[in-house]
Amino acid sequence: MSFRVLTAQFSHETNTFCKVPTTLDTFRASTWLTGNALKAARLNTHTDFGATFEAAEKYGWTLVHPIAAAANPAGRVSDEAFETVAALFLEGAKGIDGALLHLHGAMVTDSYEDGEGELLRRLREAVGPNVPIVVTLDLHGNITQLMADSANALIAVRTYPHIDQYERAWQGADLLDRAMRGEINPRTVIARRPLLRGLDGGRTQSGPMRELIDRGEALEQEGRALVVSVCSGFTAADIHDIGPSVTVTTDGTSPAGREIAESFMDHAWATRAWTSTNHRSIADAIRHAKAGEADATKPLVLSDVTDNPGSGHYGDATNLLAAMVAADLQNAGFYAIFDPEAVQAGIALGVGNTGTIRMGGKHDPEAGGPPIDLTGRVVSLTDGHFQVFGPMGGGVWRDYGPSLLFRVGGIDIAVISRNGQALDTAQLTSLGLDPTRKATIAVKSNHHFRAAFEPIAREVVTVDGGALGAVIWRNEGFRHVRRPIWPLDAFAE
Ligand SMILES: [Zn+2]
Known part of the structure; x- marks a missing residue:
């Protein structure tokens, strides 16, 4: 039967x-x-x-x-x-x-x-x-x-x-x-x-x-x-x-x-307090990126672990991006700012044209940074569809909605209309951003990005970008968890 x-x-x-x-x-x-x-x-x-x-x-x-x-x-x-x-x-x-x-x-x-x-x-x-x-x-x-x-x-x-x-x-x-x-x-x-x-x-x-x-x-x-x-x-x-x-x-x-x-x-x-993580400050990460960019043959991958769309963070924090722009990083990429309105502004400008777009910082400006106005050139526009070829979900089609690649100085910035963390290099290459040829790539992800990005990186650095994830790690705002509970309460050994 x-x-x-x-x-x-x-x-x-x-x-x-x-x-x-x-x-x-x-x-x-x-x-x-x-x-x-x-x-x-x-x-x-x-x-x-x-x-x-x-x-x-x-x-x-x-x-x-x-x-x-x-x-x-x-x-x-x-x-x-x-x-x-x-x-x-x-x-x-x-x-x-x-x-x-x-x-x-x-x-x-x-x-x-x-x-x-x-x-x-x-x-x-x-x-x-x-x-x-x-x-x-x-x-x-x-x-x-x-x-x-x-x-x-x-x-x-x-x-x-x-x-x-x-x-x-x-x-x-x-x-x-x-x-x-x-x-x-x-x-x-x-x-x-x-x-x-x-x-x-x-x-x-x-x-x-x-x-x-x-x-x-x-x-x-x-x-x-x-x-x-x-x-x-x-x-x-x-x-x-x-x-x-x-x-x-x-x-x-x-x-x-x-x-x-x-x-x-x-x-x-x-082993409750054991951790393998060592997140660096934005300033420290940017100094490190700047020092290594001239001789880079592979990218330094920076990941803002505090604005990880894969953990329900907003994906539009601007702190790290603003610091990259201020430091005038060269041959760099950023994935991504989740901001459908900014994508529409890019569509209105059109591919190849230059203009100023306000992006990010709309959900949680006090934690992740306010919206920033950036002047640059529209490199590409896509419908956000591509097929995953990396180790996570290989063969599946994903869709991040209308997407924009916007070049500001030496930084190619991806802007997406549907929130999601960096899981696969095709998210970048489908927009015309080849991470293997960049000196620095910044992503928003806690840990999943490593599957696709660690193999191409010369080094991976996780960054405390100060966004929603950082607020949760400080154990702020827990009201309904059972008590006592570690680390909110002290326990005798
Ligand atoms: Zn999981």
């Missing part, structure tokens, strides 16, 4: 400090794929759905794929968006033998702090206790007891930059098929600690996150757990259930799963 399997995506990393709401229109303008269009867009891509479609072929499943809905991190998801997508999940769940869902784990809606937990609770209620539900997640999910109770298995990515969604979906597919055949009965437990942040923000290159992922994979290989998932949590969320977690999936309920989860979180607690 052929198993009927639901697969669907509802992905949002919600920054509750961001003033821009995430509405149904936001999803529709970002990633909103239904039915055959979903399959056409994701088949043969290195993505979670790419793996899911291949697995369905291998196992002979009848796949139901009603919706892929995803949007760039920003403020709370509207009730209308949540209810619309949840209804599509529940409609697709009728008569299924199992589900392989692709969620994020840090979605906050107007009505629910734990968007994924509520979605999974409803799904479990609809399908009953015996239909296996397997979920892939981002390691920046704020994972809850409700998610662990409602799903059979939670499988978080193990790389940051996240480049293993394909592999994790295959792991989930194999597990789901065994569960549907009755070979295994996966059950998941969760452990947490009073931590607002930890595990080095999820960085997997070294440190406690790397150690725990390695230990978890060893336990999986030894057969002591079906899945061990380590999540660092997402810090820009003022919610009760914020923070790092470990979930362990075993065959049936087993005390061994609980022991593993607790011992892993003991390590996360002990």
Whole structure:
């Protein structure tokens, strides 16, 4: 017999400090794929759905794929968006033998702090206790007891930059098929600690996150757990259930799963203050760029980690750009300022023409810098579409809306109409900006940029640009997190 399997995506990393709401229109303008269009867009891509479609072929499943809905991190998801997508999940769940869902784990809606937990609770209620539900997640999910109770298995990515969604979906597919055949009965437990942040923000290159992922994979290989998932949590969320977690999936309920989860979180607690980051000031970064630009054969990559659209920051902070212009950097590039009005001003000027454009600083001028007026030349204009060819989502088409490349002195500045962090060099080359030939490239990203930009860089420097991310790191504005919690409260050793 052929198993009927639901697969669907509802992905949002919600920054509750961001003033821009995430509405149904936001999803529709970002990633909103239904039915055959979903399959056409994701088949043969290195993505979670790419793996899911291949697995369905291998196992002979009848796949139901009603919706892929995803949007760039920003403020709370509207009730209308949540209810619309949840209804599509529940409609697709009728008569299924199992589900392989692709969620994020840090979605906050107007009505629910734990968007994924509520979605999974409803799904479990609809399908009953015996239909296996397997979920892939981002390691920046704020994972809850409700998610662990409602799903059979939670499988978080193990790389940051996240480049293993394909592999994790295959792991989930194999597990789901065994569960549907009755070979295994996966059950998941969760452990947490009073931590607002930890595990080095999820960085997997070294440190406690790397150690725990390695230990978890060893336990999986030894057969002591079906899945061990380590999540660092997402810090820009003022919610009760914020923070790092470990979930362990075993065959049936087993005390061994609980022991593993607790011992892993003991390590996360002990290493809570460990960090691999060393962000430099704008002034220091600019001095460094200026000193190296004349002899550069590869770019210095500067990343403003405090205005990362991938964490729900506004993407229009001007502090770093203004400093680059003031220092008159030569042979430099900047990606990007999110400012649809500035793009329209560039379109009005036309390619090849010179003029003055006011850009950026519109959302959060007190933190990230005010709007700046720049005089330069319109180098190129595009519709913002291009195909990703780097390690993150290779093969997928992305769309940053009408886009402008504006040359100010020795700096090529990208201006985009749809917010998004620097993930792929094609974001730049599609505008005519070749980063490999620049002395300095500035991007807005916390860590994901490394997948595509570290290989071409002579050096990577992360910069504290003073924008919204810096405000959150100072632990300002948390009102709804559970207390006591580190680092807001003191703990006796
Ligand atoms: Zn993430």
